[in-house]
Amino acid sequence: MPSTTTMKQSLATAVLAALPLATFAQGTTPPKVAAACNDVAIFMARGNDAPYHDGRTSPFIDATCGKFQAQGNSCDYMDIVFDATLGVEFCPTIQEGAVNGIRQITEYNAQCPDTLIVINGYSQGAMVSGALLSGGGEDACNVDSQTLGLDPTSQAGQAVKAALLWGDVKHTANQPYNVLDGADKQAWPRTGANLERLNRYSAVLRSYCAAGDPVCANGDVIAQHLNYFELYTEEASSWVVSKLTPLLVKASSSAVPSSSVAPAPSSTAIPEDSTTVVTSTETSTMEVPVTVTKGAVKPSTMISSYVPVTIPHKHYNATAPYNNFTMTVSSTVMTADKPYETTYLPVEESHAPATTKAPEYSAVAAACPPATIYETVTDIVTKYV
Structure with a gap:
C-alpha cells in the first residue's frame, strides 16, 4: 500500500493538473534571473505549467513596484528557476526550486546587500517558496532532509x-x-x-x-485557487509597501548626501564586463566609485552544504547558467534548454458507460427475428449494456 506521503504527493499533482492550463506553455518564456541593485527586489515562483512572468501573478509585480516607484524607490523582479511543466514528476521540482531559490537570493544579496527582498510564490511556486525558507524533512516532499532552508540570521536571510x-x-x-x-x-x-523553520x-x-x-x-x-491576484493584489501590495517603506526611509535618512559623491575620473576606463558600485568608509564621508568585475562577488554565506539537485530529464542542461549569461553561477543549476513538452489535460470521464457490444451473441442467431426488430434490439443493447 502506498505511504500517506506518496498519496498526498499524488493528490497534489492530480489537483494541480486538473486546473485550467496557462495561456502559453511554461517552457516558451525564459526566466529573468538578473536585476540591478534596486531598493526592492521581488523573487517570483510561478504556478504549475505557467510561463515565467505569467499573466496570473505578474499584476502583483506591477502593483508592488508601481507603489515603490511612486515613492521614488526603485524596484524590479527575478524568477526562481524550476521546472513547472505539467506532467513532470512533482516533488523533484520542489527541491529544484528550493535549492535554486536559496542560491539565487544568496548570490544576489552578495552583490546587492542593501536591497530589500520580497518572495512571492503561487500554488506550486508557493510550495517552492516555503521550501526555500523551511528546508526539507518531516513530510516535505522530496526536498533533501539536510537542506535547512535560507538561514534567517544570514545576511541574505535578514534581507x-x-x-x-x-x-x-x-x-x-x-x-x-x-x-x-x-x-x-x-x-x-x-x-x-x-x-x-518556516515559522x-x-x-x-x-x-x-x-x-x-x-x-x-x-x-x-x-475558481478560488485561480482568482487570488484578481481579488487581493491591491491589499497584498499595500501590505508589502507598509512593511518595507519604514526601512527604506531609514536607509535614505542615513545615506551620505549626494553632493559628497565624487564622480569617476574621466580618464579612467571601465572594462565593458564590469559594474561600478559606490562604497564608503567610516573615516570619510567621501564615496569612491569602485570597479567590480561581474561574477567576482561571491555569496557571504557559502551554500556548498546544500545537496546538488539531480532531476533526470533528457532535456536538462546541467551547466547552463539559468539560460542567461548576465549573472555568473557558482554551482549546478538545471533548467530546460528549449520548449519540449506539449501540455494537455486528461479527458473528463464520462458519466455514462462506454458503448459495448452485447456479450455472447453468436454471429448467426439460431432463430433470427425480422431484420427491423433485430436492429432495434441491437441498438438498445449497444447503447445501454
Missing part, C-alpha cells in the same frame, strides 16, 4: 522583508500569518521541524488560502 504564499500546497492551518477564510484549513500541512519568518510572512481552494484547503471551488 528578506516580506514573503507571500498563495494557495500553498503545504498550507498549514491556524498559523499566525494565515489570512482569508481558509486560515483554519489545510490539505497537506507542514509538520515538525519543517514547520518550525522563523513569521514576522514577514503571509499565507493566503481561500476556504474553497482545493489545493491549500481541500475545498472544491477551483
Whole structure:
C-alpha cells in the first residue's frame, strides 16, 4: 500500500493538473534571473505549467513596484528557476526550486546587500517558496532532509522583508500569518521541524488560502485557487509597501548626501564586463566609485552544504547558467534548454458507460427475428449494456 506521503504527493499533482492550463506553455518564456541593485527586489515562483512572468501573478509585480516607484524607490523582479511543466514528476521540482531559490537570493544579496527582498510564490511556486525558507524533512516532499532552508540570521536571510504564499500546497492551518477564510484549513500541512523553520519568518510572512481552494484547503471551488491576484493584489501590495517603506526611509535618512559623491575620473576606463558600485568608509564621508568585475562577488554565506539537485530529464542542461549569461553561477543549476513538452489535460470521464457490444451473441442467431426488430434490439443493447 502506498505511504500517506506518496498519496498526498499524488493528490497534489492530480489537483494541480486538473486546473485550467496557462495561456502559453511554461517552457516558451525564459526566466529573468538578473536585476540591478534596486531598493526592492521581488523573487517570483510561478504556478504549475505557467510561463515565467505569467499573466496570473505578474499584476502583483506591477502593483508592488508601481507603489515603490511612486515613492521614488526603485524596484524590479527575478524568477526562481524550476521546472513547472505539467506532467513532470512533482516533488523533484520542489527541491529544484528550493535549492535554486536559496542560491539565487544568496548570490544576489552578495552583490546587492542593501536591497530589500520580497518572495512571492503561487500554488506550486508557493510550495517552492516555503521550501526555500523551511528546508526539507518531516513530510516535505522530496526536498533533501539536510537542506535547512535560507538561514534567517544570514545576511541574505535578514534581507528578506516580506514573503507571500498563495494557495500553498503545504498550507498549514491556524498559523499566525494565515489570512482569508481558509486560515483554519489545510490539505497537506507542514509538520515538525519543517514547520518550525518556516515559522522563523513569521514576522514577514503571509499565507493566503481561500476556504474553497482545493489545493491549500481541500475545498472544491477551483475558481478560488485561480482568482487570488484578481481579488487581493491591491491589499497584498499595500501590505508589502507598509512593511518595507519604514526601512527604506531609514536607509535614505542615513545615506551620505549626494553632493559628497565624487564622480569617476574621466580618464579612467571601465572594462565593458564590469559594474561600478559606490562604497564608503567610516573615516570619510567621501564615496569612491569602485570597479567590480561581474561574477567576482561571491555569496557571504557559502551554500556548498546544500545537496546538488539531480532531476533526470533528457532535456536538462546541467551547466547552463539559468539560460542567461548576465549573472555568473557558482554551482549546478538545471533548467530546460528549449520548449519540449506539449501540455494537455486528461479527458473528463464520462458519466455514462462506454458503448459495448452485447456479450455472447453468436454471429448467426439460431432463430433470427425480422431484420427491423433485430436492429432495434441491437441498438438498445449497444447503447445501454
